[in-house]
Amino acid sequence: MSIHKLYRNDGRSRVSIITRADEAKIVSLLNNGTCSNRKEYFPDVADLVEVLVDTGMRLSEALELRYADVKFDDNLIAVRMGMSYKCRRVPMTKRVAAILKRRQEINQQKPFNLTAYQIERAWAWARAQIWVNGNPSLVLYSLRRTCVCRLVSAGVALDIVEEWLLCNRNKGYRRLAPLTSHLLTKAAEMLENSANTEL
Numbered sequence: 001m002s003i004h005k006l007y008r009n010d011g012r013s014r015v016s017i018i019t020r021a022d023e024a025k026i027v028s029l030l031n032n033g034t035c036s037n038r039k040e041y042f043p044d045v046a047d048l049v050e051v052l053v054d055t056g057m058r059l060s061e062a063l064e065l066r067y068a069d070v071k072f073d074d075n076l077i078a079v080r081m082g083m084s085y086k087c088r089r090v091p092m093t094k095r096v097a098a099i100l101k102r103r104q105e106i107n108q109q110k111p112f113n114l115t116a117y118q119i120e121r122a123w124a125w126a127r128a129q130i131w132v133n134g135n136p137s138l139v140l141y142s143l144r145r146t147c148v149c150r151l152v153s154a155g156v157a158l159d160i161v162e163e164w165l166l167c168n169r170n171k172g173y174r175r176l177a178p179l180t181s182h183l184l185t186k187a188a189e190m191l192e193n194s195a196n197t198e199l
Helices: 003-007 020-031 042-055 059-064 094-104 116-130 141-153 158-165 181-193
Strands: 076-080 087-091
Touching: 020 042, 020 116, 042 059, 042 094, 042 116, 042 141, 059 076, 076 181, 087 158, 087 181, 141 158, 141 181, 158 181
Parallel strands: none
Antiparallel strands: 076 087
């Protein structure tokens, strides 16, 4: 199964936004060792879910991430853009930093060694535990969309959201100066501070 197929819903239905309550349920299910159908890699997927929803990274970006690109001192991740040497900076919430530091003790090279099949199996299983029909519109891409919505709801300026997630579709868009690390980390703090909201 390709990452593209796993991450998108191929236009068949609207992509859902995940609530914090449902996010917590999914993570809890994946981490719950007493569930009979749970596989040994499900907790790894639980960590991945939390990292994706807090960073807005694409699945391929998270799976290709190396610790050489994680700057814990600056609280930033350098996300490489395709085959080029260019990268964008993504700030880490405290939760993401804690997950990546913990996982580094297991693997010094990269945080996630999961296959698309494993991720799909874990996601589909957890999703089916919460909704009888599996809610087909709740795909992994929902986590990226949710990150955008949470940032906007937290009051983060749209130009910062666009640069953080590189989601501006206007080819004529050019920032006169790159965002400072302070603005990015401040946006991550705003996201953390909004954790008590419903979205």
